[in-house]
Amino acid sequence: MLKGITRIGECEWEVPIGYVPDMRVPGRFFLSDELAPSLEEGAVRQLAHVATMPGIVKYSLAMPDIHWGYGFPIGGVAAFDMETGVISPGGVGFDINCGVRLMTTPLTADEIASNKREVIEAVFRAVPTGVGSRSSVTISSGELDRMMVKGAAWAVEHGFGLEADLACCEEQGCMQQADTAAVSGKAKTRGMPQLGTLGSGNHFLEFQVVAEVYDEAAAAAFGVEVGQVCIMIHCGSRGLGHQVCTDHLKVLEQAARRYQIQLPDRQLACAPLTSPEGEAYFKGMACAANYAWANRQMIMHSTRKVMEKMYDIDYEDMPLVYDVAHNVAKREEHMVDGRRRQLCVHRKGATRAFGPDCHDVPERYSGVGQPVIIPGSMGTSSYLLHGTETAMVRTFGSTCHGAGRVLSRTKAKKMMRGQDVRARLLKRGIYVRAHHDSAIAEEAPESYKPSDEVVNVVNAVGISRPVARLEPLGVIKG
DNA sequence: ATGTGC
Numbered sequence: 141m142l143k144g145i146t147r148i149g150e151c152e153w154e155v156p157i158g159y160v161p162d163m164r165v166p167g168r169f170f171l172s173d174e175l176a177p178s179l180e181e182g183a184v185r186q187l188a189h190v191a192t193m194p195g196i197v198k199y200s201l202a203m204p205d206i207h208w209g210y211g212f213p214i215g216g217v218a219a220f221d222m223e224t225g226v227i228s229p230g231g232v233g234f235d236i237n238c239g240v241r242l243m244t245t246p247l248t249a250d251e252i253a254s255n256k257r258e259v260i261e262a263v264f265r266a267v268p269t270g271v272g273s274r275s276s277v278t279i280s281s282g283e284l285d286r287m288m289v290k291g292a293a294w295a296v297e298h299g300f301g302l303e304a305d306l307a308c309c310e311e312q313g314c315m316q317q318a319d320t321a322a323v324s325g326k327a328k329t330r331g332m333p334q335l336g337t338l339g340s341g342n343h344f345l346e347f348q349v350v351a352e353v354y355d356e357a358a359a360a361a362f363g364v365e366v367g368q369v370c371i372m373i374h375c376g377s378r379g380l381g382h383q384v385c386t387d388h389l390k391v392l393e394q395a396a397r398r399y400q401i402q403l404p405d406r407q408l409a410c411a412p413l414t415s416p417e418g419e420a421y422f423k424g425m426a427c428a429a430n431y432a433w434a435n436r437q438m439i440m441h442s443t444r445k446v447m448e449k450m451y452d453i454d455y456e457d458m459p460l461v462y463d464v465a466h467n468v469a470k471r472e473e474h475m476v477d478g479r480r481r482q483l484c485v486h487r488k489g490a491t492r493a494f495g496p497d498c499h500d501v502p503e504r505y506s507g508v509g510q511p512v513i514i515p516g517s518m519g520t521s522s523y524l525l526h527g528t529e530t531a532m533v534r535t536f537g538s539t540c541h542g543a544g545r546v547l548s549r550t551k552a553k554k555m556m557r558g559q560d561v562r563a564r565l566l567k568r569g570i571y572v573r574a575h576h577d578s579a580i581a582e583e584a585p586e587s588y589k590p591s592d593e594v595v596n597v598v599n600a601v602g603i604s605r606p607v608a609r610l611e612p613l614g615v616i617k618g
Numbered sequence: 619a620t621g622t623g624c
Contacts, residue, residue, distance in 0.1 A: 235619040272621055330621075341619055382620045467619090 142181055151204070151600045155188050160404060163191040169202035172597050178546060178589060179206065183213040189404045190218050194412070195225025197476055197483060203490050203540035204597035205589070210234065211407030214489035217538045220413065222471065222482040226401065227418045228410035229392060229425070231486030233467040234385045236425050237432035238343075238376030240513045241309075241463035242524065243440055246453055247369045249349040249613060257571050259450050260347065260614045266442040267345060269338040269618045270575045272379075277336060277438075284332055285320045291430030292463075295437035300336075302456065305437065307502045309463040310492060310510070313433035315426035315470070322424035323380075324387045331380025331431055336438035340618030342583060343375040345439065346515075348522060348610035358508045358526050358607040362461050370610055371447075371458075372522060373439050374515050376467065381428035388421040413484055422469070422484075429468055436463060461524070462502075462511035464491050466541040474536050485536045493527035493539035493604045501527070512604045514595060517543050517588035518572065518580075518617065519565050522610045523595045530602035539604040540597070543588040552587040553578060574617035583617060 141147065146154045148168070155167030167187040171179060183206050190212055191200035197219045206215035211230025220226055252259060268274060279287070287294040292313025295301055306312045320328075338345060350368045353359045364370065377384075395411035395418070396403055403409070411418035444458050469486045476483075494501050494510045501510045509527035516522045520543070531537050547555065558577025561584045565572050574580050598604045 233619075238619070339619075343619080376619070379620065386620090 141176055142179065142184060145184065151597050155184060160185060160188040160192070162402065163188060165191050165196050165199050167191050168199040169206055170204050170597050170601050172204070172593060174593055175204055175589065175597065180208050183208045186211065186213040187216060189408060190216060192404055193226055193228070193408060193410060194401060195221040197221055197481065201535055203538070204594040205489065205540045205542055205544035207544045209488065211405060212486070212488050215540060215544065216488045217485065217490045217535055219474065219483040219485045219536045222413055222484060225413050225484060226410035227413050227422055227469055227484055228408055228486065229385050229389050229421060230407050230409065231488050232425060232469050233488045234382050235376035235467055236381035236384060237429035237465045238467045239432060239436065239463060239465040240372060240374040240515055241436050241440060242461040242513050243371045243458050244363050244461055245369045245371065245447060246457045247451060248367045249369055252369055256614055259446065260571055260573050260616060262446045262450060263345060263443055264573045264616050266446050267338050267439050267616065269616060271340045271618070273337040273339065274333045275335045275337055279332065279335060281328060281332065284328055287434050288320050288323065288427035288430050289318050290314055292433040292437040295434045295441070300438045300441040305460045308460040309433055310465050311500065313437065313463065315429050317423055318426035318430050319423035320427055322420045323384055323427045327380050327383035327387060330383050331378065334378040334380065335435060336442065337378060338439060338616070338618050339375050339378050340579065343618045344518065345443065345616040346372045347613040348372055349613055350608050351611040352609040354606045354608065361505055361508045362511055362524065362607060363459060364461065364524065364608050369613070371443055372515060373436050375436060375439065377428040377432040378435065380431050384424045384428045388424055391417050392421060425469060429465065433463065462513060464513050466491060472536070474532070483536065487538055489541045490538050491541045492537055493531040494537045495527050495529040495532050498532065498537065512539055514540060514591060515542050516591035517585050518583045518615055519568070519570055519585040519612055520591055523591060523606055524608045524610065525595070525604040525606050527604055528602055531604060534601070535603050540594045543591040543594060545587055546589050547587040549582045552582050552584055556581045556584050556586065570612050571614040572617065579617050
């Protein structure tokens with residue numbers, strides 16, 4: 141382990157005050173001995189830097205998928221007091237409300253085996269993918285504004301889903317604080333033609349089969365069983381969220397100076413939560429978060445339409461299990477040292493993992509906890525878990541979000557050829573569809589840590605519990 | 619992540 145880090149438990153480490161100057165609280169992260177060698181010193185320094193920010197509560201936290209990011213580490217969780225704390229775009233990330241949803245089908249893997257390629261090609265035609273991909277639906281700027289205010293509900297009202305889908309989204313797919321006045325014209329222009337598109341990079345749409353169930357009762361509540369085909373959708377707020385982040389970063393860099401906030405890294409640009417600049421970022425971020433929920437809702441709708449057409453199943457036979465945000469800041473109430481406190485919880489490459497009796501856990505999952513969805517990389521297992529009371533106590537109701545890269549995109553492209561990766565996966569029965577082979581090389585399984593190990597860690601710490609493992613059958617990449 | 623970069 142790195143010098144200066146203290147071991148607290150089997151999978152828990154502390155970054156003590158003093159690791160970098162001016163820390164207000166210690167850092168804490170969760171990591172197994174297996175994952176320890178891949179820990180980047182830069183990511184730990186970022187975790188310590190976050191601990192210097194005004195109003196941070198208890199700890200600067202990181203999940204086992206910690207790695208180096210813009211300002212805050214990816215895998216980072218930081219809660220700030222609503223009155224004395226700050227809000228920072230670096231604590232959310234450029235892809236605001238990058239997230240993932242899981243939908244079940246009534247089909248078994250055997251039932252789609254004979255025409256898997258066809259169905260994946262059909263979904264590939266129905267869901268625009270890739271950098272700069274454009275939507276098949278055109279919306280006016282007025283509609284875009286309404287969509288940014290209403291989120292997933294906008295999509296459902298326009299015929300892109302079921303009322304029941306909304307209850308199965310974090311926040312019902314809508315952050316109430318959205319105010320379109322905080323979204324620039326440029327951001328709107330970028331977002332307008334991209335609604336219902338998948339994007340690129342690590343975003344994907346994957347056909348999966350439930351390979352193993354670890355918790356029968358929770359699996360029954362979530363509606364999953366062994367052998368069943370599920371569809372996982374991973375994407376975010378596209379160009380709109382990226383532009384919202386860029387615009388507000390510029391403002392908050394100035395604001396940090398004006399409010400005389402001393403920052404060890406310019407990328408931690410922030411403003412008091414109570415300041416006009418901080419509030420404006422929050423409102424704009426909420427718009428982008430709502431855009432992302434509507435986006436995933438529309439992609440799921442397009443997928444359901446294809447499935448309905450190709451198989452003898454109804455639209456209603458494909459319920460949404462859940463939709464989680466991986467990149468967002470939220471106002472939440474948490475018990476801290478026996479006291480109820482209003483906090484702004486930043487989760488950057490981290491998943492909310494609320495326990496059984498928390499608010500915003502759908503009624504049908506109460507007693508279990510919210511579903512937590514952790515995608516693997518292309519060709520590796522994904523996991524469905526549930527949130528826990530331990531997460532509420534230890535991590536402001538948070539857990540990890542995925543595997544985390546081990547190879548840069550450039551390195552991956554140098555080391556592997558997309559066509560080879562595709563052929564290798566096909567040998568294992570996994571059909572990969574993308575516009576370009578280069579996208580496949582960048583996202584090869586070797587580019588990522590195994591998802592199994594991060595899931596082991598969060599299970600060991602108790603901040604979420606595995607419900608089921610899903611294995612890939614076929615995948616669409618941007 | 620992103621109309622990949624001042």
